[in-house]
Amino acid sequence: MIYFSKVNKWYGEYHALVNVSAQVKQGEVVVVCGPSGSGKSTLIRTINRLEDIKDGEITVNGQDIRGRHLDVNRFRATVGFVFQSFNLFPHLSVLENIVLAPTTVSGMNKAEAKAKALSLLDRVGLKAKASSYPGQLSGGQQQRVAIARALAMSPPVMLFDEPTSALDPEMVGEVLQVMKSLAKEGMTMVCVTHEMGFAREVADTIWFMDKGQLLEVAPPDQFFANPQHPRAKQFLSDLRSH
Amino acid sequence: MLDILKSNWEVLLLGQYPNGPLGGLVLTLILSVLGLALSFPFSILIALGRTSPMRLFRVPTTVVVYIVRGIPLIMLIFWAYFFVPLVIGHSVTGFTTLLCTLVVYESAYLAEVIRAGIESLPRGQIEASRALGLTYLQTVRKVVLPQALYNMLPSIVSQFVSTIKETSLGYVISVQELTFSANQVNNNLLTQPFQVFAILALTYFVVCFILTQFAHRLERRIHHRRAGTFIKRSPADDLLLQSE
Numbered sequence: 001m002i003y004f005s006k007v008n009k010w011y012g013e014y015h016a017l018v019n020v021s022a023q024v025k026q027g028e029v030v031v032v033c034g035p036s037g038s039g040k041s042t043l044i045r046t047i048n049r050l051e052d053i054k055d056g057e058i059t060v061n062g063q064d065i066r067g068r069h070l071d072v073n074r075f076r077a078t079v080g081f082v083f084q085s086f087n088l089f090p091h092l093s094v095l096e097n098i099v100l101a102p103t104t105v106s107g108m109n110k111a112e113a114k115a116k117a118l119s120l121l122d123r124v125g126l127k128a129k130a131s132s133y134p135g136q137l138s139g140g141q142q143q144r145v146a147i148a149r150a151l152a153m154s155p156p157v158m159l160f161d162e163p164t165s166a167l168d169p170e171m172v173g174e175v176l177q178v179m180k181s182l183a184k185e186g187m188t189m190v191c192v193t194h195e196m197g198f199a200r201e202v203a204d205t206i207w208f209m210d211k212g213q214l215l216e217v218a219p220p221d222q223f224f225a226n227p228q229h230p231r232a233k234q235f236l237s238d239l240r241s242h
Numbered sequence: 243m244l245d246i247l248k249s250n251w252e253v254l255l256l257g258q259y260p261n262g263p264l265g266g267l268v269l270t271l272i273l274s275v276l277g278l279a280l281s282f283p284f285s286i287l288i289a290l291g292r293t294s295p296m297r298l299f300r301v302p303t304t305v306v307v308y309i310v311r312g313i314p315l316i317m318l319i320f321w322a323y324f325f326v327p328l329v330i331g332h333s334v335t336g337f338t339t340l341l342c343t344l345v346v347y348e349s350a351y352l353a354e355v356i357r358a359g360i361e362s363l364p365r366g367q368i369e370a371s372r373a374l375g376l377t378y379l380q381t382v383r384k385v386v387l388p389q390a391l392y393n394m395l396p397s398i399v400s401q402f403v404s405t406i407k408e409t410s411l412g413y414v415i416s417v418q419e420l421t422f423s424a425n426q427v428n429n430n431l432l433t434q435p436f437q438v439f440a441i442l443a444l445t446y447f448v449v450c451f452i453l454t455q456f457a458h459r460l461e462r463r464i465h466h467r468r469a470g471t472f473i474k475r476s477p478a479d480d481l482l483l484q485s486e
Contacts, residue, residue, distance in 0.1 A: 048373055077375025087370035091388050100384060101374035146370075153375065 001026045001157065001188050002047060007056035009042060009212075016042050017053065018212040024157075029189045031199040031220075034209035035235060040192040041084075043209065044159050047190065048079040061156065077105050080150030080158040084165050086142040088134035088149070094121070095130040098149045106153065113152070120148040124178050140171025144178055151182075158182065160191040196239060200224055208232045243437045250427045254445065257418045265418030267445060273337070273419060274406045277344035278352070284345065285352035290382065292357045303353070310350035316411050318343045323415045336417040340409065348405055355397045359390030392464060399457035403450045410446075420445065 002024040009017040017039050024030050032040045045051040046058060049065055049072055058065045065075065088097050098117035102108040108116075121127045124144040126137075134142055143163055150158060160179065164172040176198050183189055183202045193199065199206055199220055206223040208216040208231075215229045227233045247254075257265015264272075291303030310318070322343045327333045363386060371381040391398070410421040424442040428435050 050369055050373060073375045073377050076373055081373040083366055083370060085366050087366035089385055091392060101376065104380050104384060105375040
């Protein structure tokens with residue numbers, strides 16, 4: 001479903017992504033982990049072209065995302081993206097946040113979009129907050145709304161960029177719960193996260209990155225029990241020591 | 243002072259109207275409202291140009307803003323007054339001249355206010371909108387401008403307040419706005435310039451003060467609507483909320 005082929009990216013002199021090649025299959029849940037600054041967020045942001053790549057190729061659903069004839073807006077609508085800092089629109093109510101893209105981008109009529117938004121809100125357990133404004137919600141609630149907002153375009157793929165890193169510890173669970181249920185329903189997901197419990201339980205595959213390189217790709221059992229790359233071993237033992 | 247006001251309030255408020263052209267405070271307000279309203283769409287376009295990543299849009303708008311901001315308003319008024327009739331071949335009224343000049347002038351200033359509003363939005367807002375598939379223009383219309391304009395509401399009102407005061411320069415090209423009317427009153431009375439101009443100053447002050455207060459109220463109301471509270475807050479709480 002998503003293919004990376006020899007992807008490279010530089011920030012000036014800094015080589016942010018080094019020859020990354022990998023693939024995500026339909027229905028697969030990939031958790032990208034690694035130390036900070038290892039290029040995880042950059043990698044996930046290249047998928048919907050929030051970051052451009054210097055060379056290499058990325059295809060999503062068979063389309064080259066840098067292709068000449070690709071309508072980038074239409075393409076982005078097919079990739080759900082959840083940010084670390086939620087990025088809800090503060091001037092719109094929860095419901096308006098969710099119906100914005102369906103009504104503006106795919107021309108869905110208001111009533112239909114609203115019905116869909118309410119059912120999505122129900123799914124993330126926030127139906128009662130439909131007319132609230134983002135500023136009235138807790139971080140965990142905001143992130144669940146942000147997930148509902150991304151789902152409103154019915155994307156076949158969801159990308160999560162450290163969705164729980166900005167949350168108070170007691171709110172992490174509610175967001176992970178929503179992500180777990182999505183995974184169970186067969187959503188294709190790429191998640192950058194430091195939640196190793198989530199990775200162990202939900203991921204089909206773990207990608208371990210360091211210094212812009214994808215060093216190890218393994219199923220979670222294997223990755224946590226017996227990491228191959230020395231840098232991954234180091235990373236896991238550092239995690240355990242806390 | 244009250245005597246002066248009592249016998250001249252009609253001139254100060256309406257100018258010669260209904261026996262002559264409309265003037266006085268009403269004309270001042272009409273000029274200010276029209277000036278700001280007409281410059282609004284231009285200022286949005288200029289602000290978008292100024293924040294555009296494309297040089298094609300950024301350079302010319304930046305040049306316009308710098309030129310207009312680097313020239314005193316009265317110079318623009320003179321130019322419009324003397325040169326526009328030469329260029330278009332017939333004379334224009336003082337009202338039109340002043341209004342057009344105000345639109346040019348306010349567009350540049352308001353554009354800078356709006357640009358500041360756009361640039362103060364967190365990057366994540368635009369990213370989130372683009373990630374949902376909204377185009378640049380849809381993002382501007384639905385996400386950027388509603389927030390930027392709201393955030394800049396107090397500055398926009400203070401720009402309006404400036405505009406009110408700037409219309410007084412219409413005096414030099416005989417636009418019969420408030421200052422012109424006051425001067426007429428002064429010429430009739432001859433002996434009480436201090437009182438007349440004190441009335442003039444007070445009138446400007448009251449109008450502008452009311453507007454500033456109105457802006458404050460408006461700002462708080464929208465703020466509370468967004469935060470979902472209608473309880474009065476102390477300024478300290480507001481600071482706390484804004485920092486979150």
